[in-house]
Amino acid sequence: MNELLLNSMFFGSFLSLGVYLAAARLRQRFPSPLLNPLMLSIIVIIAILKLTGIEYEHYDRGAKYLTYFITPATICLAIPLYRQFHHLKKNYRAILLAILSGVLSGLICIFGLAYVMSFSKEHYVTFLPKSITTAIGIDLSKELGGNSTITVTAIVLTGIMGSVMGEWICKVFKIKHPISVGLALGTASHVLGTSKALEIGEIEGAMSSLSVAISGIMTIVFAGLFARLM
Amino acid sequence: MDKLKQLGIILGITFGSEVLYRLLKLPVPASVYGLLILFAALQSGLLKPEKIEATGNFLLVAMPVFFIAPGVNLMNIFDQVQPILWQALVLIFISTIVVTVITGKVADFILRKELDK
Known part of the structure; x- marks a missing residue:
């Protein structure tokens, strides 16, 4: 099982997105600013990695592709600005x-x-x-x-x-x-x-x-x- | 196809700003160049907002997702931060409130004064 995850390129990005969508859903059900989807996702994913013993590096192998989008997304701030x-x-x-x-x-x-x-x-x-x-x-x-x-x-x-x-x-x-x-x-x-x-x-x-x-x-x-x- | 083309334009501008960053060697990050380039393109009419908006707004809405992995990295540096953990949290908490209040209050104050004129 671990072997499978270690070699997966998509495990990290799938986990990030899946947990985030679940967290966003939770906030829709219980609207409170304290249920911040990003904060919840970070806590839940750290817990999952700690409990399963999966190392951050293996998670980040897939998750980093989402991180790359920070720059193009920041550039798009020009749209509301315009x-x-x-x-x-x-x-x-x-x-x-x-x-x-x-x-x-x-x-x-x-x-x-x-x-x-x-x-x-x-x-x-x-x-x-x-x-x-x-x-x-x-x-x-x-x-x-x-x-x-x-x-x-x-x-x-x-x-x-x-x-x-x-x-x-x-x-x-x-x-x-x-x-x-x-x-x-x-x-x-x-x-x-x-x-x-x-x-x-x-x-x-x-x-x-x-x-x-x-x-x-x-x-x-x-x-x-x-x-x-x- | 349309949204794919929009993504192409956005990634093209991102690439261009990365090149600028490496060539100019100023302590200004790539995203600031990109923001200025995209803004100039929109403002000059070179790029119609419709040509970029669908994908652009999608990226803006999805922004928090891109910060999940850097946030999870906290588990890696926890040992390094532990000796100053409480101090760091206090510092982040107080300074974030201070900046929010000062910025908002100064803006409110000047805007109101200019309205009164």
């Missing part, structure tokens, strides 16, 4: 300032917390790119001298948090304008926040897409400075 470009043109000052404040407050917050909790320099720079999309975050983490594998996990967890809690945070703090909600989700939790924003509405989705690109570039610019603080 559709809502008039909002950007009209409000570019608010949009750019909001994303800049978000990026800087994020970096300051990570520095402050890492300092208080006495992180090593390597761990500190590992978390600096946590709010941006994996495609950007992996390279940035390596460049700063961080552990890019931990960075990827931090990015995925941040994204899940954003899609589970983002809408709720906006409600609690009375962030109302659709543009503001989109910018908040995209700047804090990259493309996973954006897929949530696209569910809320098209303006939210477009603004969120925009923030993924802009906050990514701003983080590249400022993370280098912040890395030198510790």
